[in-house]
Amino acid sequence: MNIxxxxxxxxxxxxxxKIAEASTEEMVLNMGPQHPSxxxxxxxxxxxxxxxxxxxxxxxxxxHRCFEKxxxxxxxxxxxxxxxxMDYLASMNNSHVWVMGxxxxxxxxxxxxxxxxxxxxxxxxxxxIASHLIAIGxxxxxxxxxxxxxxxxxxxxxxxxxxxxxxxxxxxxxxIWVGGLFYDLPVGFEERCREFVNYFKPKxxxxxxxxxxxxxxxQRTANVGVLPLDVAINYGCSGPMLRGSxxxxxxxxxxxxxxxxxIEFEVPIGKGEMGTVGDCWDRYKVRIDEIEQSLYIIEQCLxxxxxxxxxxxxxxxxxxxxxxxxxxxxxxxxxGEGAKGELGFYFVHQKKKEFDxxxxxxxxxxxxxxxxxxxxxxxxxxxVLPAISKGVMIADLIAIIGSIDxxxxxxxx
Amino acid sequence: MSLEEIxxxxxxxxxxxxxxxxxxxxxxxxxxxxxxxIAEVCxxxxxxxxxxxxxxxxxxxxxxxxxxxxxxxVYHLSSIPYQKQLTLKISKVNGRDLEELPxxxxxxxxxxxxxxxxxxxxxxxxxxxxGHPDLRRLLLPDDWDGFPLRxxxxxxxxxxxxxxxx
Numbered sequence: 001m002n003i004x005x006x007x008x009x010x011x012x013x014x015x016x017x018k019i020a021e022a023s024t025e026e027m028v029l030n031m032g033p034q035h036p037s038x039x040x041x042x043x044x045x046x047x048x049x050x051x052x053x054x055x056x057x058x059x060x061x062x063x064h065r066c067f068e069k070x071x072x073x074x075x076x077x078x079x080x081x082x083x084x085x086m087d088y089l090a091s092m093n094n095s096h097v098w099v100m101g102x103x104x105x106x107x108x109x110x111x112x113x114x115x116x117x118x119x120x121x122x123x124x125x126x127x128x129i130a131s132h133l134i135a136i137g138x139x140x141x142x143x144x145x146x147x148x149x150x151x152x153x154x155x156x157x158x159x160x161x162x163x164x165x166x167x168x169x170x171x172x173x174x175x176i177w178v179g180g181l182f183y184d185l186p187v188g189f190e191e192r193c194r195e196f197v198n199y200f201k202p203k204x205x206x207x208x209x210x211x212x213x214x215x216x217x218x219q220r221t222a223n224v225g226v227l228p229l230d231v232a233i234n235y236g237c238s239g240p241m242l243r244g245s246x247x248x249x250x251x252x253x254x255x256x257x258x259x260x261x262x263i264e265f266e267v268p269i270g271k272g273e274m275g276t277v278g279d280c281w282d283r284y285k286v287r288i289d290e291i292e293q294s295l296y297i298i299e300q301c302l303x304x305x306x307x308x309x310x311x312x313x314x315x316x317x318x319x320x321x322x323x324x325x326x327x328x329x330x331x332x333x334x335x336g337e338g339a340k341g342e343l344g345f346y347f348v349h350q351k352k353k354e355f356d357x358x359x360x361x362x363x364x365x366x367x368x369x370x371x372x373x374x375x376x377x378x379x380x381x382x383x384v385l386p387a388i389s390k391g392v393m394i395a396d397l398i399a400i401i402g403s404i405d406x407x408x409x410x411x412x413x
Numbered sequence: 414m415s416l417e418e419i420x421x422x423x424x425x426x427x428x429x430x431x432x433x434x435x436x437x438x439x440x441x442x443x444x445x446x447x448x449x450x451i452a453e454v455c456x457x458x459x460x461x462x463x464x465x466x467x468x469x470x471x472x473x474x475x476x477x478x479x480x481x482x483x484x485x486x487v488y489h490l491s492s493i494p495y496q497k498q499l500t501l502k503i504s505k506v507n508g509r510d511l512e513e514l515p516x517x518x519x520x521x522x523x524x525x526x527x528x529x530x531x532x533x534x535x536x537x538x539x540x541x542x543x544g545h546p547d548l549r550r551l552l553l554p555d556d557w558d559g560f561p562l563r564x565x566x567x568x569x570x571x572x573x574x575x576x577x578x579x
Contacts, residue, residue, distance in 0.1 A: 061552035068537070069561055104440060233493065236469050236526030247493070254496055330439045333471060333489045333500065346473045346487065353480075371562075373473035383529045412552055 026054065029394075033062050037142050037398045040408030042382075044397075051393050056386045063412040068372055075367035076102045076325045077178055084172040086376060087410040090131040090339035092124045092163070095176045097343045100257060101334030102178045105327035105347060108320065115309040116180055116317050117259045122193070122301040123163060123175065125294040129200075130159040131339035132287045132294075135405040139284060140211055142402035143220050148211045155203055158196050165189065178325060181317035190306050197295055197302075204291060212288055221284060222275030225400035227388050229278065235387065236380035239341025240290065241404065244270040244283035251337040263300050265293045280403035287405070326365040340405060341377030348372075374413055378406035414497050416442045419464060426457055436502075443487075443500035451488075451503050452518040452544070458490065458499070459523055466490035466499055469524040474534030475504075476563050482506055484515040484540055509565055511539065519545040537562040 032043040041062035047055040067086060071079045083098045084091035103109040137152030160170050165186055167175035175182045211217055227237070229245040242249050250267040252260040268289030270282030305311075327349050335344040348371040351363035381404050389397050416437065423431050427450065434445035446454050458466040470489040477483040485504030491497070507515035519542035521527040531542045532551040539560035542548060550557060559566055 061550075061554070064552045066561070072562075231525075233467050234525045236524070249493060331443075331487070332440050333498075335470060342470065344471050344489070346471055346489065348475055371473075371475050373471065375471040379529065380526055383526065387525070 025049070031397075033059075037401060039138065039401065039406065042406075042408055042411070044385075044401075046394070046397070048394065051395075053389055053392050053394055053397050056389050056397070058382060058385060060382070060408070060411050063408045065409075065413065067374060067413040071369060071372040073368065076369065077367075079369075079372075080177065081172065081174045083374075084174060085409060086374065086413055087131075087338060087340060087343070087378065087407045088171055089134050089407055090124075090127045091171060091173050092120075092127040092176065093131075093336070093338040094343060095174070096120055096124050096258075097334060097336035097338065098345055099176050099178050100336060101332060101345050101347060102325065102327070104334060105330060105332050105349065106178075106322060106325065108179060108322060111320055112179065113315075113317075113320065114259070115305065115311075115315065116320075118301050118305055118309055119181060119185055119317075120176055121259055121263070122298060122305065123166065123173075125297045125301070126159050126163060126193075128339045129291050129294050130156045130163075132291050133159075135287055136207070136211070136284065139402040139405070140217075142398050143217060145211060145214070145217065148207060151203070151207060151210070155200055158199070162189065162193060162196065165192075177318070177321060179321040180319065184311065184315060184317050185305075187311070190302050193298065194302050197298055201295065204288070208288065212285065218274050218281060221280040221399055221403065223279050224275075224396050225280045225388050225392065225403060226276045227278040227283075227384065231384065231387060232278070235384040237341070237384055238380065239337065239339070239377050240283055240286040241341060241381045241384075243268065244286045244403075245278035246270050246272075246282075251335060251342060255335070257336060263297050265297050268293065280399050283403045283405075324365070325367045335375075338377055340407065340410070341381060342375070343377055344375035346371075346373040346375070376410035376413060378404075378408075378410040379413075382406045382411055414464065414492075414495060416444065416499075419458070419499065420444060422461060422463060423454060423457065427453065441498070441500050443502050445502050445504075448503035448505050448517055450518075451486075451501070452520045452523060454501070455488070455490070455520045455523045464492060464499075465494045466492045466497075468493050469520075469526040469530075470498070472520075472527055472530035472534065474538040474540045474562075476538055477504065479509075479565050482508060484538065486517055486534065486540065488520070509563070511559070514539050514541040516541040516543055518543050519548075521545050536560070539563060 027048050029046040029048050031046055032038040033041040043059040045057040046053050067082055070082055080095050083094040086094050133152040133156045137149040140148035164170045167173040227245050229247055232242050232245045246269050248267045248269055253267055268286050270277050270286055274281045329350050331348040333344055333346045335342050347369050350370040352366040354362055354364055356362055389400050420432050431447050432444055433447055436443040458464045468491045470491045473487045475485045483504050483506050485502060488501040490499045505515055519531055521531055531545055534540045535548050536550045536553055537560060
């Protein structure tokens, strides 16, 4: 029924005003650090008015493990396992970016064998799928759907198994080394990987039917937590967050590092299919589409690894490993597309000052960086949360947090 | 857009003395900027249609060692429309007294992304940013002593707030 009666609207306005005046008491509510929907140890201090969130104040640092301080006392090679522990859901991507930076500083980035580069891209994309599967599965749980979580973890376990086979570890691999790899892929890896791709493709359709196009899910996520593009750029958001807001910005394409220029893939962006561009559903959908593109990339890598870059008995992935990792004094900012967005490392390398026996100053080459700053994509993506969650319901805040997909290991480092 | 052109734009707008040096060598050339006017420079680089450096990739505080007592901040800007990167550096000599922190203008009003990065730089290196809206410690607890990434930092051993640490 359409109410056009002005008298009624007057009464309605009076009533609304009365309720609005009665409910202005603010309350501080602590969410986290041990709340499951904060995806780790994040504490959010909410200033609420009833169910409405007036302000969000994030408190981070509960998982701070002094990455930068450690990096100042360890050599470049020794720090690789620490980079694995930043974004522990996509360790390969972290060490790939770190290694790229060190290789560039050493000037050996052009000498890396093609097979090594393709294996790196292959394992990175596998890990990106694993990371996105977690994002999607736990997002389902946040919204109230349990089944997608189990399905995603079931499929992710296949990836974990394969990467464990290659590197010896389930999540923290230390597989990509400066100048090469820890080890060549095990015999039969390519075949098993292709089997997985064929198994996994129909599973994505099932997942789409279960969650992506689910009416309840759409109603919970469409038009919620809209992140306009200018805000996203200003806050330094990257990865699926930025692409969800409608910008085709993927460092794999923009910078074209490693062998990505030789590989075909699309950069999916948010189109506002279910609501506004940049809402939670768009960010979720970008991840779904990225999984498909990653599968496509993996297939191309496998094609090349099985044909022209075939395994040979005398192929040694450690052949190009430099004996000494001593770059010239310089500083360099390396960036790459991690699973969550732009992952960057800023290196400052200087010579080490020492005093010899006669007490004279001398400067020696060193394998230890002078200063390392890591720019985690989750760090910047999380910082936009207070800006996009003003005036939303508490339940919607959970939906927004889930759609950001941060890993506290990377936020706190 | 070369480094020389950016330099010309800045000198044209702010006069000589805004760019106090250049590091043209190396993998990523950098401009050394007058540290008091970094916020204006960032605003200009962001809004000028010829540059449009609209994305702050990274902001790092650096302690250049106990010999020089020089503290600096390095800005990595990136331009989405032009797909370019730019490095800006500012630095100043400052004592290591915890009461007199090295202080630079905050650029958080230009790039919101700088907000948390500057808080982190304050937290780890004790670099103060004037005009920052909320410069609390970010990663460490509020009652932490000292700034851990300074080169002269030594851990407060044995006791933390009266509690024995083994």
